[in-house]
Amino acid sequence: MDFAALGLTLRLASLTTICLLLVATPLAAWIAGGSSVARRVTQAAVALPLVLPPTVLGFYLLVGLGPATALGRTLIALIGHPLAFTFWGLLIGSMIYSLPFAVQPLVVAFGTIDPSTIEVARVLGASPWTVFRRITLPLSRMSFVTAAVLTFAHTVGEFGVVLMIGGDIPGVTRTLSISIYDQVQELQYSAANLTAAALVALSFLALLFVYGRGRRRPELV
Numbered sequence: 001m002d003f004a005a006l007g008l009t010l011r012l013a014s015l016t017t018i019c020l021l022l023v024a025t026p027l028a029a030w031i032a033g034g035s036s037v038a039r040r041v042t043q044a045a046v047a048l049p050l051v052l053p054p055t056v057l058g059f060y061l062l063v064g065l066g067p068a069t070a071l072g073r074t075l076i077a078l079i080g081h082p083l084a085f086t087f088w089g090l091l092i093g094s095m096i097y098s099l100p101f102a103v104q105p106l107v108v109a110f111g112t113i114d115p116s117t118i119e120v121a122r123v124l125g126a127s128p129w130t131v132f133r134r135i136t137l138p139l140s141r142m143s144f145v146t147a148a149v150l151t152f153a154h155t156v157g158e159f160g161v162v163l164m165i166g167g168d169i170p171g172v173t174r175t176l177s178i179s180i181y182d183q184v185q186e187l188q189y190s191a192a193n194l195t196a197a198a199l200v201a202l203s204f205l206a207l208l209f210v211y212g213r214g215r216r217r218p219e220l221v
Contacts, residue, residue, distance in 0.1 A: 001194055004171050005179040012087070012175065013155040015093040017148050020102040024147065028106035043107070047100045054097065058164025061093050065165070085167045093165040094155045101150040109143030110136065144170070146210050153206035157199055
């Protein structure tokens with residue numbers, strides 16, 4: 001087991017999950033708040049990573065964060081180097097690639113809340129933060145958990161995007177999925193099997209948690 005890759009993967013997945021929940025919450029609330037063309041277009045754009053080949057997304061990120069674009073040149077001027085082939089470049093790529101896994105469960109949750117409940121709270125003088133904290137968050141709590149678990153697990157297993165935007169730099173951008181690829185290339189099948197089994201177990205436990213969270217044993221009367 002490549003423990004350096006494991007530590008980097010867990011760090012990347014944790015930061016991606018935290019950052020995406022902060023971004024996805026207001027975005028999902030806005031999408032769920034109406035049915036305008038702008039909302040539908042935004043929702044389709046958010047879901048795009050689900051159908052795009054990861055290498056396509058990784059390629060555009062690699063070009064976009066490099067010196068060939070205005071954005072890339074601006075970032076280089078601000079921080080002194082390109083974001084490609086750095087951990088923070090991986091973080092940006094992971095956030096974009098895992099965005100639908102954070103947004104979509106929250107859109108569904110926010111869309112099921114009765115608008116009259118929120119309207120009554122506003123009429124009674126509740127601030128937007130109070131409405132979110134006392135009404136929206138409790139009613140959507142399990143959807144936040146689902147979004148966090150799916151985002152974390154998806155980030156742990158991503159390969160194409162992180163390889164394109166981060167390369168294979170030990171201790172900097174080499175994640176567990178890239179480590180498996182390297183081990184297979186070097187014919188280290190036992191090591192690759194151990195790492196792959198760990199990822200399979202982690203993914204299965206995450207899905208088991210998500211699919212089993214709403215099931216409870218009926219009470220005996």
